[in-house]
Amino acid sequence: MRRTLTALASLIFLAAPAMAQQDLSKVEIKVERLAPGVAVLFGAGGNIGLSYGEDGNAVVDDQFAPLTDKILAAIRTLDPDPVRFVINTHWHFDHSGGNENLGKRGAVIVAHHNVRARMSTPQFLAAMNMKIEPSPKDALPVVTFDDGVTLHLNGDTLHAIHVHNAHTDGDSLVHWQKANVLHMGDTFFHRDSFPFVDLSSGGSIDGVIAAAAKGVEMSNSATRIIPGHGPVASRADLMAYHAMLVDIRAKVAAGMKARRTLVQIKASAPAAHYGMPDGFIKPDAFVEAVYNSLKNPPSRRAFDPALNIMGTGKQSGEPHAH
Ligand SMILES: [Zn+2]
Numbered sequence: 001m002r003r004t005l006t007a008l009a010s011l012i013f014l015a016a017p018a019m020a021q022q023d024l025s026k027v028e029i030k031v032e033r034l035a036p037g038v039a040v041l042f043g044a045g046g047n048i049g050l051s052y053g054e055d056g057n058a059v060v061d062d063q064f065a066p067l068t069d070k071i072l073a074a075i076r077t078l079d080p081d082p083v084r085f086v087i088n089t090h091w092h093f094d095h096s097g098g099n100e101n102l103g104k105r106g107a108v109i110v111a112h113h114n115v116r117a118r119m120s121t122p123q124f125l126a127a128m129n130m131k132i133e134p135s136p137k138d139a140l141p142v143v144t145f146d147d148g149v150t151l152h153l154n155g156d157t158l159h160a161i162h163v164h165n166a167h168t169d170g171d172s173l174v175h176w177q178k179a180n181v182l183h184m185g186d187t188f189f190h191r192d193s194f195p196f197v198d199l200s201s202g203g204s205i206d207g208v209i210a211a212a213a214k215g216v217e218m219s220n221s222a223t224r225i226i227p228g229h230g231p232v233a234s235r236a237d238l239m240a241y242h243a244m245l246v247d248i249r250a251k252v253a254a255g256m257k258a259r260r261t262l263v264q265i266k267a268s269a270p271a272a273h274y275g276m277p278d279g280f281i282k283p284d285a286f287v288e289a290v291y292n293s294l295k296n297p298p299s300r301r302a303f304d305p306a307l308n309i310m311g312t313g314k315q316s317g318e319p320h321a322h
Contacts, residue, residue: 024066029074032232034224035179037154041074043067045094046228049174049183050075053154056084060174060183060226062098071098083107085151087160088141089185089228090168091118091201093132100139110149111141112162114170118201126200127289148172161218163187163211165298167195167228169202171211175218182219183226187211190230190237193279194271194286195245197293205249205293212242229280244274252290262291 029043041048041059044067049060057079063071075083086103088096088111096111096119103109119140123132143149151158157177162170167186174183187208189195197203215238219225225233251270260268271283281289 024064027067027070029067029070031074031077033078034181034226034232035176037156038176038179038181039078040226040232041071043071045097046089046092046186047183047226047230049181049226050078051151051154051156051158051176052079052081055153056081058085058087058151058153058158059083059102060087061089061095061185062086062102063094064097065101068098068101085110085153087111087151087158087172087174088115089174089183090171091115091123092168092186092198095186095228096135096139099141100136103138103140103142108143109139109141110143110145110151110160112170112172113144113146114168114202116141116144118168118170124200125198127196127198127285161214163214164207164300165202165204166207166211167201167203168198169298169300171207173211173215173218180220180222181224181226182215184211184215184228184238186228188215188225188227188230188233188238188241189279189281190225190227190233190241191276192230193276194274194281194283196281197286197289199289199292199296199298202298203293204298205245205290206297209242209245209249212238212245216242248274248287249290249294252287253294256291256294262288265291 024044027044029041031039031041033039037051037053039050041050043063045063046061051058057075082105083102084107086107086109099109119135121134148159148161156179159175160172162172171185171187195208197205197208219235221235223235225238227233248271252265255265266284266287271287
């Protein structure tokens with residue numbers, strides 16, 4: 001029952017109005033090859049990056065549990081082997097919903113410490129007014145990291161790099177060094193919607209801007225960039241997204257400095273220039289998230305692997321103690 005509700009909630013959570021009508025049983029998984037041994041899978045939920053070849057398959061994110069069989073069937077069109085590794089870009093259930101199925105089938109799940117910490121404990125997504133129960137053991141990452149981890153697989157080097165307090169407090173960017181592919185997770189919403197900044201999961205506008213800048217720094221004009229949601233993008237697309245975020249943040253900050261209220265700042269429509277009036281995150285909702293993020297910047301959470309809990313008290317920028 002809980003899973004059914006979660007799936008329903010997920011559809012509402014993720015979706016553009018057209019998608020909200022959609023039933024997961026009708027979802028088709030579409031495969032787009034990006035480079036030899038690298039593909040992206042589109043279905044419902046976060047985009048899936050795939051490394052395939054002689055060493056086995058690794059996926060970056062895995063959408064929703066009811067889609068696992070279809071995702072595996074799509075992968076088999078490229079490579080018959082099972083999924084050996086899952087990297088989660090962050091904890092949200094439209095990116096990690098397939099973890100339990102894949103974990104039970106033997107995949108090693110890898111993510112930032114805070115992904116495991118949030119998936120192990122009850123969560124509340126304030127922006128959606130949604131409570132989320134802890135995930136079962138098989139769904140949890142078994143390899144967790146602080147700054148990053150590297151997989152040597154299928155003739156390529158995959159770097160998962162943690163970016164602080166961005167979409168959440170557990171985001172990673174995943175870079176295929178040789179294939180020149182970069183998965184941005186939900187630090188990058190490409191087209192149709194302003195980004196969702198999950199303040200209740202330790203996200204911040206400044207972290208999303210820094211993540212976009214990091215993605216620009218890690219890429220070149222030939223890089224194929226997989227956003228968390230939306231079609232495959234180029235470095236120029238990511239630069240335009242970064243510039244949009246910087247512009248809107250500056251306008252909101254200027255309004256706050258001039259002691260305008262949130263209502264007044266919204267009325268000045270700092271995001272209107274960019275369109276996307278009907279996206280999953282509408283212009284006003286984004287402006288409100290930027291305002292709240294600047295008003296209450298998150299403190300960086302220290303993670304204690306022994307206790308599997310996050311403490312508070314360390315501010316971002318402070319030295320990182322182990
Ligand atoms: Zn997300």
